[in-house]
Amino acid sequence: MRDLRMIAKCGVGGVTALCLLFCLIFCLDARGQEAQQKETGPVLKLTSSSFEADGDIPAKYSCDGANVSPALAWTDAPAATRGFALIMDDPDTPKGAVTHWLIYDLPVGTRLLPEGVPTSKKLADASMQGKNVRGKSGYTGPCPEKGGPAHHYFFKLYALDAKTKLKPNAKKEEVEAAMKGHILAKAELIGRFKH
Numbered sequence: 001m002r003d004l005r006m007i008a009k010c011g012v013g014g015v016t017a018l019c020l021l022f023c024l025i026f027c028l029d030a031r032g033q034e035a036q037q038k039e040t041g042p043v044l045k046l047t048s049s050s051f052e053a054d055g056d057i058p059a060k061y062s063c064d065g066a067n068v069s070p071a072l073a074w075t076d077a078p079a080a081t082r083g084f085a086l087i088m089d090d091p092d093t094p095k096g097a098v099t100h101w102l103i104y105d106l107p108v109g110t111r112l113l114p115e116g117v118p119t120s121k122k123l124a125d126a127s128m129q130g131k132n133v134r135g136k137s138g139y140t141g142p143c144p145e146k147g148g149p150a151h152h153y154f155f156k157l158y159a160l161d162a163k164t165k166l167k168p169n170a171k172k173e174e175v176e177a178a179m180k181g182h183i184l185a186k187a188e189l190i191g192r193f194k195h
Contacts, residue, residue, distance in 0.1 A: 045075045046157045046187035050115060057153060057191040063143035064195065068116040069101065076111075077159035078184045083108055085158045085179060087172060090142065092151040099172045100153065101139040102130030104164050121168035130170040137169050142193035150194035159185040 050070030051057045059065040077084070088101035103117070106127045119138025121129055132140045144151040164170075164178035 043075075044077050044157065044159055044185040044187040046072060046155060046189040047074070048072050048155075048189060048191075051191050054190055055192065056150075057142055057193040062141040062193055065141070066116075067139075067141045069113065069139035069141075070191075071113065071115040072155065072157075072189070073112040074157055074187060077108075080161050081108055081159040081184055083160050083163050084110060085160060085164065085175060086113070087156045087158075087175065088139070088153060089156075089172070090144070090151050090153050092144070092149075098133040099130075100132055100141065101155075102132065102170070102172055102175060103138075104128050104130065104166060104170070104175050104178075128164075128166065128168040128170070130166075130168075130172065130175055144194060146195040148194065150192040153191045153193060155189040155191070157187045157189075158183050 047053070048070050050061060050072075057070070061068060061070045072086070074084075083104075084106040085104040086101065086106070087099065089097045089099050091097040103113070103123075104127065106113075107125050110125070110127075117123070117139060119129070119136065121137045123129065129137045131137060134140050142151060142153055158179055160179060160182045161184050162182045164175060166174060166178055170178075
């Protein structure tokens with residue numbers, strides 16, 4: 001109420017001045033937010049030359065074929081990125097989401113994973129691979145029940161501001177716990193597969 005009386009004493013000119021002041025503060029704040037968004041860089045985007053987004057994953061990358069990992073590539077990440085992690089899972093199983101690929105502590109300069117990444121626990125670039133649904137390290141492809149509906153396979157890439165500090169052969173839950181509070185950006189690519 002006191003503020004309203006003060007504005008009334010200011011008259012029309014005072015109200016106009018206050019409006020201009022509020023407008024100036026709002027505009028500067030909006031510009032600050034816009035600059036902050038620009039500083040974070042482009043949006044992280046994940047693509048594959050092996051299959052189209054939301055399309056069918058070729059049999060080559062499944063248990064029906066060579067069971068090799070598809071090629072993946074991504075755009076630049078935020079400036080504070082110190083590494084990447086990738087989780088591929090299938091949420092359409094009766095038991096809930098199962099992990100098909102888990103790779104973490106990918107070096108900050110990495111922008112692609114070629115087709116057929118070795119299934120060793122530790123790769124030449126020092127990145128680590130965790131346990132898949134078969135209890136082994138590295139990639140294992142789609143293998144849903146025969147004759148059933150198509151399953152969706154989610155490839156989730158995370159830009160992190162710190163390494164996970166995990167040993168090779170970690171479980172999905174351990175990687176997710178290590179990433180908590182360190183995710184700067186996330187990109188997702190979905191593919192489908194059915195026998």
